[in-house]
């Protein structure tokens with residue numbers, strides 16, 4: 498069973514590629530979280546958790562989901578991250594989680610995908626994104642093959658001071674950087690409600706006058722900022738005028754013949 502969490506679609510793309518190649522079910526954890534469905538999953542095939550990297554680690558919320566989930570059937574667990582370029586040592590806490598669940602840790606790997614960290618830097622154009630995703634297709638194939646064979650997977654990216662990045666820096670990031678207070682909504686907002694529907698943690702509610710209101714549960718996926726059709730949501734002044742990013746759909750790429758193996 499392939500279970501994924503996504504902010505802007507990269508992880509959904511990778512999870513759907515793998516599910517299609519190994520012939521397994523794909524579970525959208527955004528829906529599980531949004532609609533507060535039970536964290537109980539049964540699968541005869543290995544569990545493959547897929548999530549984006551936030552500050553050199555899986556999102557804290559997803560680590561919590563994995564820790565709390567009741568997994569029955571298979572006793573094997575794989576982890577696949579999508580990342581701009583560095584995963585730190587994200588596998589360290591995940592390996593411990595697998596052992597705490599008395600499951601076999603089958604390895605972890607980061608797949609380079611277009612960067613969606615909009616308050617960090619300019620995001621890729623659709624053309625640049627396509628080049629990056631295309632370059633990662635062989636890795637998605639290798640990971641699918643190894644999962645099908647029941648073989649371990651290994652990561653290949655390298656982060657200087659990985660322990661520090663995934664430890665102290667990640668802690669500071671979650672503690673001080675992620676905050677709902679920083680969001681602004683411009684007058685371009687047309688109250689379409691897209692932000693409310695894409696927020697995986699129900700952090701956004703439209704007010705009586707239709708203006709998005711942010712509560713205090715933000716996990717920093719930036720789905721609202723990147724997917725607002727009016728580009729009306731910003732993180733302060735930093736992201737104003739910056740290009741937004743949403744991943745292409747795996748099914749479209751397949752239909753268009755861009756997935757060759």
Ligand SMILES: Cc1cc2nc3c(=O)[nH]c(=O)nc-3n(C[C@H](O)[C@H](O)[C@H](O)COP(=O)(O)O)c2cc1C
Nearest residue numbers: 504505506507508549550552553579581582583613
């Ligand atoms: C809050 C935040 C923090 C991020 N931190 C990292 C990071 O530490 N290393 C990295 O390579 N990419 C980082 N990224 C980029 C994402 O991991 C990458 O674009 C990922 O594929 C997004 O997946 P999604 O489209 O499924 O949300 C970060 C993105 C966000 C939004």
